[in-house]
Amino acid sequence: MKHLSVISLSIVLLGFMSVQSSQSQTIQVSAETEECLTCHSDIHPGIVASWQKSRHSKISPDHALKKAEIEQRISSTDIDSSLRFVAVGCYECHSLNTDKHKDAFEHNGYTINVIVSPNDCATCHALEASQYSKNLMAHAHTNLVENGLYQTLIASVNNPHSYANSNLAIGGTDTLTDYESCLYCHGTRVEVKGSVTKETDLGEYTFPVLEGWPNQGVGRINPDGSKGACTSCHPRHDFSIETARKPYTCSECHKGPDVPAFPVYEVSKHGNIFKSQSSEFEFNAVPWIVGKDFTAPTCATCHVSPVVAPDNSLVLERTHQFNDRLAWRLFGVPYAYPHPVEADLRGVKNSQGLPLAVELSGEPVAQFVISKEEQQARDSRMRKVCLSCHNSEWVDNHFARLDNTIEKTNEITYEATKILMDIWNGGYAEGLPQGKNIFDEEPERIWTSLWLFHTNSTRFASAMAGGGDYGVFANGRYQTTGQLYKLVDYLRVRGEAPGDETEETIE
Amino acid sequence: MKHLSVISLSIVLLGFMSVQSSQSQTIQVSAETEECLTCHSDIHPGIVASWQKSRHSKISPDHALKKAEIEQRISSTDIDSSLRFVAVGCYECHSLNTDKHKDAFEHNGYTINVIVSPNDCATCHALEASQYSKNLMAHAHTNLVENGLYQTLIASVNNPHSYANSNLAIGGTDTLTDYESCLYCHGTRVEVKGSVTKETDLGEYTFPVLEGWPNQGVGRINPDGSKGACTSCHPRHDFSIETARKPYTCSECHKGPDVPAFPVYEVSKHGNIFKSQSSEFEFNAVPWIVGKDFTAPTCATCHVSPVVAPDNSLVLERTHQFNDRLAWRLFGVPYAYPHPVEADLRGVKNSQGLPLAVELSGEPVAQFVISKEEQQARDSRMRKVCLSCHNSEWVDNHFARLDNTIEKTNEITYEATKILMDIWNGGYAEGLPQGKNIFDEEPERIWTSLWLFHTNSTRFASAMAGGGDYGVFANGRYQTTGQLYKLVDYLRVRGEAPGDETEETIE
Amino acid sequence: MKHLSVISLSIVLLGFMSVQSSQSQTIQVSAETEECLTCHSDIHPGIVASWQKSRHSKISPDHALKKAEIEQRISSTDIDSSLRFVAVGCYECHSLNTDKHKDAFEHNGYTINVIVSPNDCATCHALEASQYSKNLMAHAHTNLVENGLYQTLIASVNNPHSYANSNLAIGGTDTLTDYESCLYCHGTRVEVKGSVTKETDLGEYTFPVLEGWPNQGVGRINPDGSKGACTSCHPRHDFSIETARKPYTCSECHKGPDVPAFPVYEVSKHGNIFKSQSSEFEFNAVPWIVGKDFTAPTCATCHVSPVVAPDNSLVLERTHQFNDRLAWRLFGVPYAYPHPVEADLRGVKNSQGLPLAVELSGEPVAQFVISKEEQQARDSRMRKVCLSCHNSEWVDNHFARLDNTIEKTNEITYEATKILMDIWNGGYAEGLPQGKNIFDEEPERIWTSLWLFHTNSTRFASAMAGGGDYGVFANGRYQTTGQLYKLVDYLRVRGEAPGDETEETIE
DSSP: HHHHHHHHHHHHHHHHHHHHHHHHOOOOOOHHHHHHHHHHHHHHHHHHHHHHTGGTTOEEEEHHHHHOOGGGOOOOOOOOHHTTTTTOOOOHTTTTTTOOTTTTEEEEEEEESSSOOOOHTTTOOOOHHHHHSSTTTGGGGHHHHHHHHHHHHHHHHHOOOEETTTEEEEEEHHHHHHHHHHHHOOOOOOOEEEEEEEETTTTEEEEEEEEESEEEEEEEEOOOSSSSOOOGGOOOOOOOHHHHSSHHHHHTTSSSTTTTTHHHTTTTTTHHHHHHHHGGGGOOOOBBTTTBSSOOOOOHHHTOEEEEETTEEEEEEOOSSSGGGEEEEEEESSSSSEEEOOHHHTTTOOOTTSSBBBBSOOOGGGGGGGHHHHHHHHHHHHHHHHHSSHHHHHHHHHHHHHHHHHHHHHHHHHHHHHHHHHHHHHHSSGGGGGOOOOOHHHHHHHHHHHIIIIIHHHHHHHHOOOSSSIIITTTTTHHHHHHHHHHHHHHHHHHOOOOHHHHHHHO | HHHHHHHHHHHHHHHHHHHHHOOOOOOOHHHHHHHHHHHHHHHHHHHHHHHHHSGGGGGOOOHHHHHHHOOOOOOOOOOOOHHTSSSHHHHHTTTTTTOOTTTTTEEETEEEEOOOOOOHHTTOHHHHHHHTTTSSSGGGGHHHHTTTTHHHHHHHHSSSSSTTTTTEEEOOOOHHHHHHHHHHHHHOOOEEEEEEEEEEEEEEEEEEETTTTTTOOOOOOOOTTTTOOGGGSTTTOOOOOHHHHHHHHHHSSSSSSSSSSHHHTTSSSHHHHHHGGGSSSSSSOOBBBBBBSSSOOHHHHHHHOEEOTSSSSSEEEESSSSGOOEEOOSSSSSOOEEOOOSSTTTTTTOOTSSSSSSOOTBBBOOOGOOOOOHHHHHHHHHHHHHHTTTTTHHHHHHHHHHHHHHHHHHHHHHHHHHHHHHHHHHTTOGGGGHHHHHHHHHHHHHHHHHHHHHHHHHHHHTTTTOOSSIIIISHHHHHHHHHHHHHHHHHHHHHHOOOTTTHHOOO | HHHHHHHHHHHHHHHHHHHHHHOOOOOOOOOHHHHHHHHHHOOOOHHHHHHHTGGGTTOOOHHHHHHOOOGGGOOOOOOOHHHHHHHHHHHHHHHTTTOOOTTEEEEEEEESSSSHHHHTTTTTTHHHHHHTTTTTTGGGHHHHHHOOOHHHHHHHSSSEEEEEEEEEEEOOOHHHHHHTHHHHHHHHOOOOEEEEEEEETTTEEEEEEEOOOSSOOOOOOOOTTTOOOOGHHHHHHHTTTHHHHHHHHHTSOOSSSSSSSHHHHTHHHHHHHHHHHHHGOOOOOOOOOBTTTTOOOOOHHHHHHHHHHHTTEEOOOOOOGGGOOOEOOOOOSOOEEOOOOOOOOTTTOOOOOOSSSBTSSOOOOGGBBOHHHHHHHHHHHHHHHHHTTOHHHHHHHHHHHHHHHHHHHHHHHHHHHHHHHHHHHHTTOOGGGGGGGGSSSSSHHHHHHHHIIIIIIHHHHHTTOOOIIIIITTSSSSHHHHHHHHHHHHHHHHHHOTTTTHHHHHH
């Protein structure tokens, strides 16, 4: 009897101790961070609470480094001892590389950066920062803002328009509009424009004045010259791997008709299983094991995460260079084409002088796009993800359909382009032949919507096996041919096509 | 050893007792409600189960009143002793103020109202009912149905149309259609049209016959003359604060292209964090503490809930008068303008005699809109919510963008209005100058979609920092200028604009 | 003291034992399945893990049969002893009826089918398979592919188009496109096209080559001749009742503008409660008890599940013949009409010779549609679901609105059809009178979108009480009349209508 009670006690105490030990993990917070918290937990309780729930508040880099390789979440090994043994707190991140930060300012005796940049995060996450810099996304600001063609699209979309006497005129750039529209996702250029002194509840303080702030766009130009914002996907102060692995994060920028990755995912079998079953998935685990931690992939699974088998063996490495597994550029341009070689697209130009890596005929410009071999290498990495749950015939046939869809959507875009050429050459609208904005008249918009939304979406639906209906009736082939019919109708009601010399102009 | 076993026992028993005490909280259900439950738990198990899961079934007003002020969920203090000491059951709510209720009927010896109105809920929730009555929403039925301009929109949308000889004619009001469309959200007028005797499983019963029922629209006119339906947001019989705090509730009526608060929220950083992390939020807590109970706001957080700091201090009061924090009316009208002074808009008229608090030039009608000072007061309340997690520069810059977007979307709507005027004046369609319905021809619909959907949505995207893409390509600036190009194209293919005297007509 | 410690111990041990007993439920896996798992848990960990989490891995048919009738999940009683006493593993399903399976192949000494068909699942789930075969869905492949009218729609949507000299020509069928678009949901015809030998990590293997694979469409034609795929709704290898009961499953195919059941559900009160509260629902329970296991219905609740009261009494039987509760066919055709008698629609033809059970005037073709009595029988089954939570007046008024909406949307579609007839008869487009494709010109698409998307959606919004706004401004009456105005405008800008003889052509 007594023995039994001892056992019972032990069991109970064991339970207690394990709880306690997991709670009392004594990670030291630096004195500087303690000082930050003193005021900011009152002023910005949301931020502080978010950090307190984060892994950063509960682990030191030193602890992190001691994990088995497959469990590691950081990639730098030479972490300075001043950072190594304390929690990753306010001061640890906001005081890094202040000499490079134009947004650094004196604050209660410390030099603090407003913005923590990818270059700062690289202190512990060097590989991730380096990989990320090779993405189109890291260059999303300059790839948009320094591309003459996209600038005319932005002008026709974002700028003021004024009407008089049957004519519309497009006004100048509206910076505040750009910040909250295109550059919300593409990233702003954050610049320091002086400083301001404010009376606060805690006394008078001087802060830098930031232009282009706030912003968490993927290609943000930071005041230290670096590009990108890790908070795009690891938002706010919990920097959560769980959040980044959930498709809602990607959907902030990949949901609209031009980039409908999320809506396509939602109607895919993968998306259905995620939505129906993910409350039983484990999103915080590293390694993140196929079948064990999840039974349907999210965006991160296919594009970022390592493939780890239940026996902990690594089948495919993690990458923050998302194009590692992307053979094609599917969207954002009239035609899908092999992924660009360089992430910085500023040098790209086609034979017509347009800043595109593809001709208006749909032919890619060889020097700017990856080779067939590189496409295959990337493709085979992506297939490794698929093969965790599907057999090779399944996967082969899936990609055969995607290849066909890329070809067919490119072809139909080309047919639309020929009609638009006839409209321009017939003088029914003014575009390329007249050297005018190609996005600011009704038939031009019909053409733009055709590729920017519909063929684009059709490819997404194919690539992600995303329901059938999305690529047919929601935003796909029905709309694509509908726009085609509209374009022909536009031409016919105004007169005839001017003749066949048009095609020469396109090719 | 024995001591230890005592400890272990105590721990175990402690666990048991606390469970038991929370289960056996003996709230008395009134005899009348017991009688209701006897039959209705068989007939309508869904409703009964919903109530049984509710706080109403587990607490008496007396218990509720004894909570600390910051934890209180009711605002009335003078609750009659007949209600005070029992659970808030069927009879307690459905038997209130029967003298005012035209829907009251004799039922098994009791007088019962079919509908529980805001006036009845005010028995315990007086402040909430009073605040709610000051919302545009409380007047949503009359503001729509008694506004001549909206009536022509409804006619062009909901009424039968007949075609003959190249002409369409609009038929008369279709009441059943109105009930399930506009009035689903705006609320029906529920009227008693007699009574009916039915043979049921439990014998013969007589019930009132209700016109306009069922409905839970926000501006429902109840048979007791009161306006609104608390069940719009606290649905069915659990009256859950959790449900009301989740954005899905608001999305019932705020999801379409004309009122896209929910789709914008979904692609905002706030929405992403909610979707990714809210399974760890605590939605039932009162007070609802920033950072502790949630780390991203929902609709309720910004528009309704108090801001309570982790030390339980109140930063901003709760309000059920949602316009307390709303400086602008952003949607539902061609132009955004300062919020109307009165929630009942029936007296509003602009200089053209249209029932709008804004001119067709975009100028607000001063006497019907709040002053700059009142705008600032409301704005500063909203900012208190933001400042819990964001610094003042962040918040200032956010609202500077919104101000700019309001101005720019109003301007572009004005340009569109000028084109439509030219179309009307040119005789290519019949509208204001001809004294005809302004919503029932193709160019009028182009104009309507421009403001009702696209500039409107652009403002939502701005106000809620909702992704960039929504306000560009999903339902925003691309569509706005697209409609502008369509309107000009419509005019051009038919002839020229009639000249500049048009603008006078608008201003 | 000693007694107490015994009690405490007992409590603790009791806890332990119950955990253990639920974990160590010793269901035997067959030797064959063990052999499958040996390799496939390495090769396809996702599939295996999915199965391991499934009920199939944890229970034998024999255990299943011993449950009380109301708890039973299988309907066959004569299950062969070779299957009866082991878990439902890889081999148990993939080795069934191999003589009927053209996709059977030799694999490590066993004969294995690639595809498990409804006929195989019928081994244990005979009633479900039989009921399912009576759905339009089971015939979705042939009903689409063997219908001449739909074939012209598919051609205008999916086929290549080529442009020259102001003309568009439609090219031949694009099979791979069809597979991933229409047939994704409707189902492909899966055929064996030979075999292929592959070098794998585990040596050389020969597999059948499957055309039309992968696919989980509802009307898939399987290599054993059966129709359908149980995995459409019970996806992958967990065959989860939970997943099938969640609306995300249905949304894979019922989300687009042509079949917007899910978007309508989302903005309904039902959808709101599901989204806000379903983390507390119990989706795995059989019986699935109204009020106890859920307080708002999902798709399955209304269309499939039994209605079981909290006292375990059965109010309405489960059915996998979904049209058991469907009085009307609401979508997929220009007009709503009483549900077709037969699920196989290949014999259907109207008076104009079109393969529709409805005339172009909206009149149903009596011989192909169910009688008023049968409509009432189905209707009264559906109402039993509603009446679990709503009173009879509520339910009556709901269906009165739906009846009205069916009538009104049919009427407006008829008006649109008259305009299109005038356009055709005026020679402004070529359609029925010219014996041409009726989906491949701008005005034809305006007409098609009107019924395929907008009146259709209006009916969904009505049937499911789905918010008001969806059926007004998202995809409803505003769009319906908008298309009407476009059609009239199209006619007017081109000339006049040819006169009233047109109507004869329609009726």
